[in-house]
């Protein structure tokens with residue numbers, strides 16, 4: 585079975601920057617999983633995986649535009665601390681928090697924090713970087729009706745749904 589529209593695909597990956605530093609790797613844990621054709625992953629990555637068979641290995645280099653886009657200074661903003669939700673009980677520079685926006689929840693990085701105001705960076709942590717993925721396709725199966733309706737996979741077996 586190969587990767588095509590409406591298949592659920594699992595793959596292991598190593599993600600590196602242009603200096604060769606490993607930023608993320610899945611090999612010690614669960615593979616990444618996505619519903620092909622549903623834009624669950626970067627479109628350029630999805631395109632590279634199209635038509636590949638189980639066991640296929642590929643190396644994909646993306647410039648920043650095809651990855652997480654350029655860094656935008658406008659995404660660095662001052663915001664009231666009360667609008668930040670975080671697992672960190674005490675916010676500090678580097679804390680990850682979420683804010684509610686018109687497009688839904690957005691993840692941000694706290695740069696500075698005062699008593700009432702904080703400065704946050706809404707750029708994706710990998711924005712502005714060229715990235716290299718080493719990928720191995722580990723599983724491909726048909727998506728269930730429910731997964732197609734939801735537009736995302738429900739775990740490796742398709743039954744851990746919501």
Ligand code: ZN
Nearest residue numbers: 734736745746
């Ligand atoms: Zn769902």
